[in-house]
Amino acid sequence: MTEATTRRATRDRLAAPAPTAPEAPIHETSMAETPVPMTPIPMAPGALVGDGKNTMASQLVDRLREAIVSGRLEAGSKINLERARERFSVSLSPLREALARLIADGLVVFEDNRGYRVAPVSLSNLAEITRLREEVEVLALRQAIAIGTVDWEGDVMRALHRMNRIERDPAQPETLEQWEAYHREFHLTLIAGCRMPLLLNFCGVLLNLNDRYRRTFLRRTPGGDRNVAQEHGEIAQLAVARDADDACARLREHIHRTGTNLQRHLAGTLAP
Amino acid sequence: MTEATTRRATRDRLAAPAPTAPEAPIHETSMAETPVPMTPIPMAPGALVGDGKNTMASQLVDRLREAIVSGRLEAGSKINLERARERFSVSLSPLREALARLIADGLVVFEDNRGYRVAPVSLSNLAEITRLREEVEVLALRQAIAIGTVDWEGDVMRALHRMNRIERDPAQPETLEQWEAYHREFHLTLIAGCRMPLLLNFCGVLLNLNDRYRRTFLRRTPGGDRNVAQEHGEIAQLAVARDADDACARLREHIHRTGTNLQRHLAGTLAP
DNA sequence: TGCTCACATATCATCGATTATTCGTCAATC
DNA sequence: GATTGACGAATAATCGATGATATGTGAGCA
CATH class of the missing domain: 1.10.10.10 (Winged helix-like DNA-binding domain superfamily/Winged helix DNA-binding domain)
Structure with a gap:
């Protein structure tokens, strides 16, 4: 004692x-x-309590x-x-x-x-992040679908559920922060099943970099007219159903659309 | 004053x-x-004098x-x-x-x-490094072949030439060190044309990690019975000839073979 | 007017000393 | 006899002060 x-x-x-x-x-x-009241962050996966x-x-x-x-x-x-x-x-x-x-x-x-x-932001940096996410995150997802355990499937569904339950209210910034945290965790969980530490680490870095753009430029209109929740849901369903090709295709589109969206907003910010 | x-x-x-x-x-x-007399290292490319x-x-x-x-x-x-x-x-x-x-x-x-x-070494770590190199280095090469400039072509041929001119003599460790430096530079130059800083950085990390395995386990018999110099030459030629598919296929094989080789040596070191 | 050089100031980099934590050891207890 | 808890040595983490570098400013000169 x-x-x-x-x-x-x-x-x-x-x-x-x-x-x-x-x-x-x-x-x-x-x-x-x-x-912003510094959320008690549900930090990166793999962090034990103490x-x-x-x-x-x-x-x-x-x-x-x-x-x-x-x-x-x-x-x-x-x-x-x-x-x-x-x-x-x-x-x-x-x-x-x-x-x-x-x-x-x-x-x-x-x-x-x-x-x-x-680190500065730029259109070319954003373009590279998007392109690399399409490649490596999809690579990781394919591997996760191939070897992911049943536990992984459960983790994915839980992460999806938590993220979609958050009501994003621009009047309550903490709900936006919370969604960001769950969104990050969803994408990481989705690929965590691949069990490739270096790859997961790299994906985490790219996700961070990407989030900075989104949180800066898409703070309140995250999806534009897209139904982001539905996109996430479909990707998750296809993943746990082990439909690798479709899941990967959807994830790639999802990432690409987000990138295009951000590109437009960033260009609007830099140019005028 | x-x-x-x-x-x-x-x-x-x-x-x-x-x-x-x-x-x-x-x-x-x-x-x-x-x-080892700490070679006056021909440090990483991009280092100006001051x-x-x-x-x-x-x-x-x-x-x-x-x-x-x-x-x-x-x-x-x-x-x-x-x-x-x-x-x-x-x-x-x-x-x-x-x-x-x-x-x-x-x-x-x-x-x-x-x-x-x-950082510890392990078979699974080596396997992941090899796998990721196959994916991301090939991705970078394809992009480099697509958009690389004429200067890039020249850089590749120069790097190839310098590497192949080194006589690797196990009795003279500094020649081995020198070859390692040139070899690293060759692989980095090959993909440098892609102009994707994040990707290049990641490739550099993987190359470093890979080199540690080779320098530890394949110090004096780098290629086994392979003709590594010829493999490098073919990849370089195909790259500057803008034959993307063949160049990428060769690079992938090259990386894969190196990985298999190392895997065998490492297994021999860990097991008995 | 425009340039170069010396100086002053702000900032970065490094050091030596101090504080906090861990790890090994051993005695006390159940 | 094994487990637990307390001590002390080893080591990690932090701090405040000092030294080195960069940057801004103004005088002197062309």
Whole structure:
């Protein structure tokens, strides 16, 4: 039970700064902070209850990622270390370590002696993300359909159900955030059955990058006139029915349409 | 004047520790250090004379990557920070930052409060690497053949020529190292024409991971009875001739055969 | 007016010391 | 005799301070 004491002390130390206000922007431009209440994120699959995120650096990775994907940290903006240090109430070492890890996600870019900055967005970047998702996510799905277990089927249906039950109300931003989280989990669960860690990791990165575009440009009109829920449902049904060709075709269309949609919105944002 | 003094001091500081002995093993096990004389590496393409690697952390990334891919740092072994700090003559901050960046390469794994370790090797990991290389490297090649410029064609032929001119003499380890560098560059150049940064980055990661297996298990008998040089030549010729289907088929076979070869050697190492 | 160079300032990079956590060991207990 | 809990050594994580680099500014000159 001495251990309990020690642990509790740590938890307090770590928990204390969290409830404070959501991070204000670090970059020089933009100061209107969207008061998003930092959802108690149902983080990436594979995270056991007590295993991860005990250190400053690891928590920072999540906080920074969320801040970037949500658009609170403007694309392309410089990350001033001193201000970020204050904002997140940490020291330089864990901050730099967290940023270094985020390079892997493609959300942060770095240059020697010039520091870190939020990865920029561009039409070509979006096009590549879409194209690669079509290829690798479909590849993963095909493999998942081939070797996925019954448990995997169950996971897929559960993820689908949870996502579709969320009522997306623009007046309640937290419902949008929640849907984003479930949507991400749905796509990851769909392919998780393939049991190829490197591939899943890469798909997760692409999904993150894609989500940043959607959350920035399609915040309230996610599907346009599409019935996204139906698309998801069909893909899931075909997948658990082990109809590989049709499931993959539908997933590919789904990704492609989303990409086209985003492309249009982004072009509208950049051009005028 | 003052500035000149400052700069000179810095350069000396950075240059000084480099020529010292090659890094001895950091991990607890294994103490017989292969006295590989740390080739003055013809580093990754795209490195201008003065652009990158000015900081301790960035230099460390390269040194550590080389140490891991070459096998000097044993797969799966724990990386003791204090010993690594001494060995590489740096402080903890840049060391941790460098290790954090190497997570992206899949060469290092991390766990909160348990530190960093060299990524383990396994048959399933090798199988996935091979499978993914077949898919994504071929995808990249097809795109490169579709849109690659004449400059790209030239780059491919040059890379092929340089690689094939190296005489691989097991008695002269530096020739093996040199060939590895050129070989890596050949494969990357072959697909560089596709102009998809994310895809190229992923291919580079896979190539690195693959090279670790080859350099560990196929150090002196790279091709078995295969004529690897001829395989490379044919792929290059087909690529610049814009024969996409044949080039991709050959590349896929090439990757697959290499994988099978490695699988056999690795199985022989793990089993008995 | 436009350019170059020195200086001041802001920022990034690194270090050494301090704090927190884990892991091995051993004694106490059931 | 096995399990549990407490200690101490080893190691990881964090911090505050210092050193190095880049960037902005203005004087001097063509």
